[in-house]
Amino acid sequence: MSFLEIKNLKKKIGPVEVLKGIDITLEKGGFLVLVGPSGCGKSTLLNSIAGLLPPTSGDIVIDGEVVTDLHPSKRDIAMVFQSYALYPNMTVEENIAFALEMRGVDKAKREAAVAQVAKTLQIEHLLKRRPSQLSGGQRQRVAMGRALVRQPRVFLFDEPLSNLDAKLRVEVRAEIKALHQNTHATIVYVTHDQIEAMTLATKIVVLKEGSVQQIGTPAEIYNRPANLFVADFMGSPAMNMLKGITTHGGISLFGNVGVTVPMPSSVTSRCRKERPSFWGFGRRRLPMAG
Ligand SMILES: Nc1ncnc2c1ncn2[C@@H]1O[C@H](COP(=O)(O)OP(=O)(O)OP(=O)(O)O)[C@@H](O)[C@H]1O
């Protein structure tokens, strides 16, 4: 059974339909990565799951419970923003413990929980400092610590590594992956970084202009893109696109009269006859029928 279900979710902001009926399911312990061009609605979707933006219609279900109209604090979700959103006047320790304090967790339990999270994230030596005394990467870990200490039902990450330098990004990415493997947390994660998407995800969702283009494992998305947009968007370097028409035994390329690329019938039989198709050729990719 799915742990997180997003059902026909729509969001209109002013006249703009930012989300146009999103359907996504994620199993418990799954790591879902949302990708798509800037402005396609990734943050809007994440904020809707968190309860920070009310959807226009549709439903969000967590563990069988419809949470669409539930206040963010009642959803048992933790969100890590790109900007970290730490309290500047609190120490690292206080920042991490704050959500537990708000819930009335007693001091001894709070301290034990903070110690455990600080150990996982290797920030034990930073607990007495304030955010202004930390580097970007250290702040990022504290933001993760604040989310982790609560052990929520779902974690939401909106481009959490985008402010880090390349080296730190690789390190923290490995930490997030280990964290997921050790805790089996259910995660929805937004990124622009294709390597992050391919290495972290159990499931990738490709969005374009508020609509889902494809949902699949990283290998499915990479090797079998559902349409031209996904083929062009995913993968670095991008897939090479050639336009042609299916003929007996192969594909006759446009603009190169007489040039036919041989293809097995198992591939050409999937193509429309007598109408142009786009074909993707990549390093290790199979041709894609369009
Ligand atoms: N408060 C708002 N008022 C008007 N339009 C908005 C508002 N918030 C978002 N939008 C529009 O909704 C669309 C989706 O925005 P969103 O922030 O979800 O995109 P995104 O996929 O997260 O982009 P990015 O990768 O740049 O972070 C954009 O076209 C944006 O301009």
Ligand SMILES: [Mg+2]
């Ligand atoms: Mg965004």
